[in-house]
Amino acid sequence: MTAEGVDAAALARLGGIAGTAPSLLVTARRASVLHLAAPGPHGVRLTLPDGLTVERLRLLADPAAGDAAPVPPGTSVEPLAADSGAGASVILAKVARLLPATLAAPCPVPALDAADWARARDLTAVAAEDVLAHHETAARALRPVGEARVPLEGAEDTRVVAFRPVDGGIEHLAIVIGRPDPAGPVLARIHSECFTGDLLGSLRCDCGEQLRGAIQAIAAEGAGVLLYLAQEGRGIGLVNKLRAYSLQDGGLDTVEANEQLGFDDDERIYSPAAEILRHLGFERVRLMTNNPRKVSALARHRLEVVERVPHTFPANAYNLGYLRAKARRSGHLF
Ligand SMILES: Nc1nc2c(ncn2[C@@H]2O[C@H](COP(=O)(O)OP(=O)(O)OP(=O)(O)O)[C@@H](O)[C@H]2O)c(=O)[nH]1
Numbered sequence: 001m002t003a004e005g006v007d008a009a010a011l012a013r014l015g016g017i018a019g020t021a022p023s024l025l026v027t028a029r030r031a032s033v034l035h036l037a038a039p040g041p042h043g044v045r046l047t048l049p050d051g052l053t054v055e056r057l058r059l060l061a062d063p064a065a066g067d068a069a070p071v072p073p074g075t076s077v078e079p080l081a082a083d084s085g086a087g088a089s090v091i092l093a094k095v096a097r098l099l100p101a102t103l104a105a106p107c108p109v110p111a112l113d114a115a116d117w118a119r120a121r122d123l124t125a126v127a128a129e130d131v132l133a134h135h136e137t138a139a140r141a142l143r144p145v146g147e148a149r150v151p152l153e154g155a156e157d158t159r160v161v162a163f164r165p166v167d168g169g170i171e172h173l174a175i176v177i178g179r180p181d182p183a184g185p186v187l188a189r190i191h192s193e194c195f196t197g198d199l200l201g202s203l204r205c206d207c208g209e210q211l212r213g214a215i216q217a218i219a220a221e222g223a224g225v226l227l228y229l230a231q232e233g234r235g236i237g238l239v240n241k242l243r244a245y246s247l248q249d250g251g252l253d254t255v256e257a258n259e260q261l262g263f264d265d266d267e268r269i270y271s272p273a274a275e276i277l278r279h280l281g282f283e284r285v286r287l288m289t290n291n292p293r294k295v296s297a298l299a300r301h302r303l304e305v306v307e308r309v310p311h312t313f314p315a316n317a318y319n320l321g322y323l324r325a326k327a328r329r330s331g332h333l334f
C-alpha cells in the first residue's frame with residue numbers, strides 16, 4: 001500500500017491479510033532526512049517496535065505532516081535489495097506520482113497461483129521485475145500514435161507527433177518544425193513538461209521562456225524538433241512539485257525540497273527522448289540546454305550530441321534563487 005493513501009482501516013486490513021504488522025519502506029533520500037545511518041542506495045524497511053499508526057507513518061514519510069519525526073528507539077532498519085519486491089513497491093508509488101513511501105507486509109502467497117490469491121482478496125499481483133523494468137519497457141514500446149499539422153505563432157510549418165507505449169500509458173510529444181534533415185545534426189530541444197511555467201507563465205522557473213524561446217530559435221533556423229516530455233517536476237509529478245515549492249517557501253532549495261519528499265534531485269529518464277528521436281530518423285543533435293546531464297544521458301542512449309547550444313533567459317526576482325541553485329547544486333551552465 002502507498003503510505004500516502006493509507007488510512008487506519010487499510011492499515012488494519014493489510015496487517016490482517018499478512019498476519020504480521022506492516023513495515024514502512026522509504027527511499028534512501030528520505031532515510032537520510034530521518035538521520036538513519038548508511039541506508040544503502042535502494043532505501044530501507046522500517047519495522048517499528050510497537051507497530052505503525054497512520055499518524056506515525058505520515059510523520060516518517062511526509063514532510064507536510066510536520067518536521068521529520070525521530071525514528072523510535074528499537075526500530076529495525078533494514079536496507080532494501082535492488083531487485084526486491086519491497087523496492088519495486090516504492091518505484092510503483094513513484095510511477096503513480098505519489099510520495100515514494102509504501103507499506104509492506106510479507107504475505108503467505110502460494111507461489112503457483114499468486115494472481116488467484118490476490119484476486120480473492122481484491123488485490124493485484126504484479127511481478128517485481130516488471131515494475132523494475134517498467135521505464136525501459138515503456139520507452140521501448142513507444143510508437144507514433146497520432147499526428148497533425150499545428151501551425152504555431154512564428155512557426156507555421158509545424159507538426160505535432162504524439163508517441164505512446166503500445167499498451168497505453170503516458171504520451172510524449174514531438175513538435176517538428178520545418179523539415180529537419182535526418183542526415184545532418186538536427187537542432188533539438190528536450191523540454192520537460194512544466195504546467196506552471198509552460199501554461200500559466202509562472203515566474204518561479206524559466207520553463208515558459210525556454211519553451212517559447214526554443215520554438216522561436218528553431219523557426220529562425222528553419223527546422224528542428226522539440227520533444228515535450230511528460231516528466232513534470234523533474235519526474236516527480238505536478239503534485240509533488242507543488243509540495244516541493246511549498247518546502248522551498250519554507251527555506252529549502254530545490255534539491256533539498258526533493259530530498260525531503262524522498263526523491264532524488266532529478267528523477268527524469270531520457271530513454272523516451274532517445275527512442276523518439278531515433279523513430280523520427282535523427283541520430284545526431286545540436287541540443288539546446290544548459291544541463292550537462294541531458295547531454296551525457298543522450299550519449300548513454302547512443303545519440304550523438306554534436307553541440308550543446310546554451311539556452312538561457314534573463315532571471316527575474318522569483319526565479320533567481322532557483323536558477324542559482326540549479327547552477328550550484330546540479331551543475332547547470334549559465
Ligand atoms: N522538483 C522540482 N521540479 C521543478 C522545480 N522547478 C521546476 N521544476 C521542473 O523542472 C523541469 C525543468 O528542468 P530544469 O532543471 O529547469 O531544466 P532542465 O530541463 O534540466 O535544463 P535545461 O535543458 O537547461 O532547461 C520541469 O519539469 C519543471 O516542472 C522545482 O523546484 N522542483
Ligand SMILES: [Zn+2]
Nearest residue numbers: 194197205207
Ligand atoms: Zn518550470
